[in-house]
Amino acid sequence: MTKERLTAFFDAVLAIIMTILVLELEKPSEVSLKGFLALKENFFAYTLSFFWLGILWINHHNEWIGVKISEKTLWGTIMTLFFSSFFPYSTAIVSKNFHNTTAQLFYGIIIIGVTVSVIITTNTLIEANKTDKNILEKLKRMNLYLKYDLIIKIVAFLISAFFYPPAIMIALLFLTLIFVFLAILKKI
Template sequence: MDKERLAAFTDAVLAIIMTILVLELEKPTHVTWEGIWELRVNYFAYALSFFWLGFMWLSHHNAWHKIKKVNNSTVVYTLLMLFFASLFPYTTSIVAQNFNNVTAQFMYGIVILLVSLSNIGISHSLNVANHGKYFKTLYDLNTWAVVLDLSIKVLGLILTVTVFPPAVLYAVLINVIILSISEFFKKDNN
C-alpha cells in the first residue's frame, strides 16, 4: 500500500471521529450561562478527547514525510488504532454524563491505552518496513517519553479504580499538556 493512501485514510477517519465528538455534546436544557455551566464536564471531556486526538494526528503528520514504505503490519496497526479511536465519541459521552463513575472512567482509560499501544505497534512496524531506520515516529520506543506517557495513563487507571474515579481524565490532561509542550519545542528546534 502506498504510504499516502494510508495517511489520507487515517486523516479522514480521525476527522470524522473528531466531528462526531462535537455532535455528541449534550445541549443545555436552558440556553443561559447557568445552563452552559452545568455542562462544564461535557465540555471538558470533549475538549480533552479532541485535543488528545489532535495531538496524535499531529504526531503522525509531523513524522509521516520521513517514512518511505509501509507494510501490512503498519496497515493492521493503523486499523486497530482507528478502531479504538472510533470509540472516543462513545466513551467521551459516557464519561461526560457519569464523571465520577469508575466504570465510565475506566472504559475511557482503556480506549486511551489501546490507542497508545496501537501507535507503538505502528511505530515499530514503520521502523521494520524501512529496514531498521529509526524515525522517532509517534512513539519513540527507546526513550523515557513512552515510559512516562504509558506510566501516567496506567497510574490514572489505577487511581480511577482505587480512590479517585476522574483520575484517568486528569492523567490524559497531563499527557495532552506534555504533548503540546513537546510539539511546541519540536517545532521551535526544527
C-alpha cells in the same frame, strides 16, 4: 497499499470521529450561562478528547514523514482507528457520568488501547525503516516517549479504579499539556 493512501484514510476517519465527537455534546437545559456551566464536565471531556485526537493526528503526520510502511503497519493503523472510533461514545458516557468509576475506566481502556496500538504501529515503522538512521532515530525517540506515556496512563487507570475515578482524565490532560509544551520547544 501506498503510504499516501493509508494516510488519507487515517485523516478521513479521524476527521469523521472528531466531527461525531461534537455531535455527542449535550445541549443545555436552558440557554444561559447557568445552563452552559452545568455542562462543564461535558465540555471538559469533549475538549480533552478533541485535543488528544488532534495530537494523535499531528503525531501521525510528523512520524510518517519520509517513512516506508509495511503490511503490518496497515493493521497497526486499523487497530488505532478501531480504538479511536470509540472516542465519541466513551466521551459521551464519561461526560454524563464524570465521577463514575466504570465510565472513567471505559474511557481509560480506549485511551490505553489507542496508545498501545500506536506503539505497535511505530514498532512496524521501526522495522520497515531499519536502514535510514535519521528516521530510525526519530521513530525510536517517539516510541520511548509513548512508552513513558503508557506507563503514566496505566498508573492513572489504577488510581481511577481504586481511589479517584477522574484520575485517568487528569493524567490525560497533564500528558496533553506536556506534549504541547514539548512540541513548542521542538523536542518531539
